[in-house]
Amino acid sequence: MISRPAIMGLGLALVGLIADQATKRAVLLTFEAEPFRRIEVTPFFDLVLVWNRGISYGLFQAGSAAQVWMLVGLMSAITLALLVWLLRNRDPLVATALGLLIGGAIGNTIDRAVHGAVVDFVSLHAAGFYWYVFNLADVWVVAGVALLLYDAFIAGGRQDADARRD
Secondary structure (H helix, E strand, C coil): CCCHHHHHHHHHHHHHHHHHHHHHHHHHHHCCCCCCCCEEEECCEEEEEEEECCCHHHCCCCCCHHHHHHHHHHHHHHHHHHHHHHHHCCCHHHHHHHHHHHHHHHHHHHHHHHHCCEEEEEEEEECCEECCCECHHHHHHHHHHHHHHHHHHHHHHHHHHHHHHC
């Protein structure tokens, strides 16, 4: 039987995936006529359309169709491993982290399979410094990793100390 935290994680993955794909679709429609423009939303936030052919921060650029499909395969295998972990998990914090990771990973994998690259569009900047352009799936992945690190180094340490006291 699937645990409540696992069901919650699966639901979160689905909601994250839908939000990611909906925003990417809206951006693609917005930039269809003028793909190279920049839309200033606030003094520190712009919308731009960037095709990321690599992994994180544009590393390991995939130049050929074979390389794109290798990345799709790798990301699919990682996502499957995360899904198995989620289904075996009973901790709500870990389930939240895994749900975020799975939703983000699937969102970016869909982009890579459909477009050959990931759709990035959020550009944050201040005082002449521009951060990497990213998307909601990237936010989900970073948040999921942060929660797993929190669980491993802080929350997990507290649980271990509580278990030793009992």
